Amino acid sequence: MVETPRPVDDMAISVFNTLTRRKEPLAPIRPGEVGIYLCGPTVYDDCHIGHVAGPIMFDAVACWLRARDFRVRLVNNITDIDDKIINRSRETGEPWQAITRRYTDQYLGYLAQLKVSTISDHPRCSDYIPQMVAYIAELVRHDRAYVAADGVYFDIEKQAGYGKLSGRKLDEMIAGARIERDGGLRHPADFALWKLVKPGEPSWDSPWGAGRPGWHIECSVMSTALLGENFDIHAGGDDLKFPHHENEIAQAEAHSGCYANCWMHNGLLQYEGTKIGKSDPRMKDPEFRKQFRLDWILSSYGPSTVRFLILQGHYRRPSDFTSKQLEAQRKALGRLHRLLGPGMAEPGSPTLAEIERATASDPTLAPHLARFAEVMDDDFRTGDAIAELFTVAKLETPAALRLVRDLGRLLGLFQPGDEKDTQAETAAAGGAADQQVAALMELVLPLRQQVRLA
Ligand SMILES: [Zn+2]
Structure with missing residues (x-):
């Protein structure tokens, strides 16, 4: 049976939104423009195929949106502050900046070889520390985050609807959370926004003492800095839904009352x-x-x-x-x-x-x-x-x-x-x-x- 083809200029693009668990018509916040944030790699080791699968897939998404006459801003961050980087620096004696520079260059070189052409921004966490500190300070000021012994934590119980992306319940998380964490957390599943410095670690100044940002706050801040507090699409691998993306949503909604309209998750390689x-x-x-x-x-x-x-x-x-x-x-x-x-x-x-x-x-x-x-x-x-x-x-x-x-x-x-x-x-x-x-x-x-x- 031959189907009657739809006219090519009938421009209804539908996207599966992980948050609502259904396909929805793409409805950009600013007509004709689509903002996408894609979680990027932590740069401390050689690239494997998993690092580039998401960029290739979402490059194709952006290519098609451009073919459909949308202006696309595709942001793909570089996580250059993280425990894994600090550990690698400690093991090898190489400064963390040299490690992250080498693997950032390697990653960008591979993207170029793979003809990933639509990424407009590669923000690095280390370039956004003042914005991260200001963002956390807002959360503390509104009592959505609090200072504990080893850093600043997000108060998970104040966030209505926490778990809506991954479908996890807070009660289940209490059972799963490690209770032995010290420092007077209000809830065992509260997560760190700012980690106070330990000897030998890189650190930046903050109102709560020298330290560094947590992973989740890095993405919330870089995405909103480049795409606005409310943007069209947040993308990433399936394995990032929980806790990373769940926590990004919690922070952003506590801070701004909104975040990404649509969540796209790519399947992992097998x-x-x-x-x-x-x-x-x-x-x-x-x-x-x-x-x-x-x-x-x-x-x-x-x-x-x-x-x-x-x-x-x-x-x-x-x-x-x-x-x-x-x-x-x-x-x-x-x-x-x-x-x-x-x-x-x-x-x-x-x-x-x-x-x-x-x-x-x-x-x-x-x-x-x-x-x-x-x-x-x-x-x-x-x-x-x-x-x-x-x-x-x-x-x-x-x-x-x-x-x-x-x-x-x-x-x-x-x-x-x-x-x-x-x-x-x-x-x-x-x-x-x-x-x-x-x-x-x-x-x-x-x-x-x-x-x-x-
Ligand atoms: Zn991220």
Whole structure:
């Protein structure tokens, strides 16, 4: 059965809001503008694949919003003050500033390789200390936070609706909280906004004594400093819902009475269907651990393969990340690269409106463009959008291949030079190509010539 495609200019974008647990129409606070805050990495160690999955997914979200003519401000912070950083500095004797600078540069370098192009701001926590101190002082002044023996704590019991994002109840948290924390907390689940300095730790001045901010307050302050007290979308990995995002909401609502309108959470990466963490016993094996290291993945499969694999799924679902998967996706991407042939090298990326104008008079292609737009408008279903590109590629005409390339480029795929990542596959294709691609090559002569040159 053929569905009647929705007109491309019907611009209802729907987004799944974790807070309300349903899909809602995107309704920006300022018409035509979308502000997004995405929690970023704590910079104390080499990047693994988990660090860049969220940025790739939300880059695609921002790319699509831009294609739909929204101005997007996408903020992705750098956590450069944290216990893990302080511990690393203590272990190695290297100043914390040198550690955070090195891993910040490494992270930003990887984002550039992965064609993450829409992030407008990378605020660093250490640049926002005065704002954090002022924010905490407001909370203390309104008796929503209090001074205890080792720092300033948020008074969780005064926050009506605490737990609404994660669905956790305060009673359950009492049972789970560690009671042995000293220093006269009002409630065992109260969390630190300001931690007083211990010997050998970096510290900043505050009305409560020298110390440093807690993790949750860092994000509340940086997001509101750059996007306003009420902004459109707060994003992050599923594992950050509790306690990090729950506590961000509590602080911000206690401070300003509002925060992000919509919460988007991306699924975490899995290995052969199961969650993989640093504490997994297999992680002790360097060969196993290597598979998650970004430097190894990028040099083995190329950045365009990584981006392609991440976008093959849906941002809300966990995606499987194994060498087998990477190799399979590299082959699939190589198939598209070969079909696009000389078109890959052409610079430029037409806008969605330009693509639409070029396609409108083509009754074969117009429904595919409509379908692509429909799935992207429906909570950014990038995997279904890519599936549509494969369908269009099978049409094998120059116009169809141009459409594949231009739509892919809207999501940061098929950039000039990307074909290098899949060229090993191109070489192998001489003997072992799948029959379908070989057959298409016979029909698309100019492309075939280019493939021979490559
Ligand atoms: Zn955060």
